[in-house]
Amino acid sequence: MTMKHKILRGRAWKFGDDINTDIIIPSQYTELEPKKYAKHVMEPIDPDFPKKVREGDIILAGKTFGSGSSREHAVVALKELGIAAIIAESFARIFFRNAINQGLPVIESEEAVQQSKEGEELEINLNTGEIRNLSSGRSFKGVELPEFILDIIAKGGAIPYYKKV
């Protein structure tokens, strides 16, 4: 197998169900520049989140992560903070597409979310769909994505992908 995707390794931040885009990036900040609005990520539920998070961290979330508004700012802001991937029990469809189009890996895996805790080290291999919890030693399988979607993520998003095909 070709290794299109580099192995991602990062610390987990855990969220519950229905984390909607009004939580990820409240509407009053959408008019700002990405660097500015990224300072308000998750503000309604955890105003300190942008300060705590560091480059390469991974979000674990429950059901329908990213529901609500189609604002792509939600993905741009998470990337701006350095979030490397999101593993959720399920994603809301518009957020899911937006993440792919911005080249942010999104993986569905109920067991990885339910059996991992905040602060644990996770490793994601998008080439195989395998998620490893390095802290607990457990391995999980993510829901497989179609090849072309993996290609879009590997190229860093829909625009770089589009420019190359």
Added chain:
Amino acid sequence: MGMTITEKILAHASGKERVFPGEIVSCKIDLVCIDEIQFPIFYNAFKEIAEKIWDPERTVFIVDHYIPPCTIEQAEANKALKEFARKQGLKPYIEEGIKHQVFRMHGLARPGITIVGTDSHTNTSGTFGAFATALGPTEAAIICKTGEIWFKVPETIRFDISGKLNALVTAKDIALSILGKYGTRFAQYKAIEFGGTTIEAMSLDGRMALCCMSTEMGAKNGIIEPDEKLTEYINQRVSKPYKILKSDKDSKYYQQYKIDASAIEPLVATPHSPGNVKPVSEVEGVKIDQAFIGSCAGGNLEDLEMAANVLKGRVIHPNVRMIITPASNEVYSQAEEKGFIKTFVDAGAKVSCSTCSACAGFEGVLATGEVCLSSSTRNFKGRMGSPKSDIYLASTATVAASAIKGQIVDPRRIV
């Protein structure tokens, strides 16, 4: 085996005889819409891949959130979008109301076509027999270059709604009833098709509210098969090509539900999810600081008419700020002609210009601890301002009645 209307439209748009749920298809897009919120991300993507919009006839740029702008940043976003649209030679549907209502006003939403917008409530246009769904500005940029985008063909959930709605019970109550029973996730990645005698009897305004709320059910699209009521609209408004498609009798549905509309009572969604639904009797007495009538799910002429009927000759409670936002300039003007605007102003309401308004927190912002009862789309935490404020959702009848009382009330007690 037959196909549902959603499958037929996607088959047509992808140049195939038929499509199957789960199949990924590349579809030609008949209408794409980009708004000012998403424009900066759109523009960053578009300038990387193209100079000219592929088809100005199929493209709408709109300003429908930051109207009038309240900050310099909003003004800059509006200006950037307008300059781009002008340079591209696009028709200026810029500040005429909420995009879904603007599509209707100009006959752009029509049967059998594919509509995508950078707005989660693009589902609203399923009212007109179109496949209408939301996506982000990066994909909108790709469509503006290529005219196409991929979709996974959704399975369809069919709701057959029959029976006559009770007085002061509306399409919004039907939507809340579905959300209360089945939650906000049941239609994830699915199409929802609404039909039955209640829908046949329902105005286009009511249908828009219902299709709009399919977004809150998680649906990819909400849709209603074209009928005579829709033909009347087509004959008056639509000059662009369209195609009347309906679901085959032997279509395969993922799930089918029956709803008795005559059994539905006024309902309220409590904080912080449109799925936290209770009968109005269980939340009566909750004091409100703001009452909002507006949005793509609650600001059409029928909504304003219902509000006017409730408010006529009455006065809004002194503790309540009431904002009424006609969903489009056309609705505003019709409401003016019918005397509704005077009724609102005389009752003490503030009538604002046609925009998304308080629904998305762009005016009528809530302070800590404040409570709003709203006819809008969703009541997520902090959506209207402070994360420590509360939003309740209800029909326009319930919102108007509660505005008079200063607390949530069953509209049937007031009227």
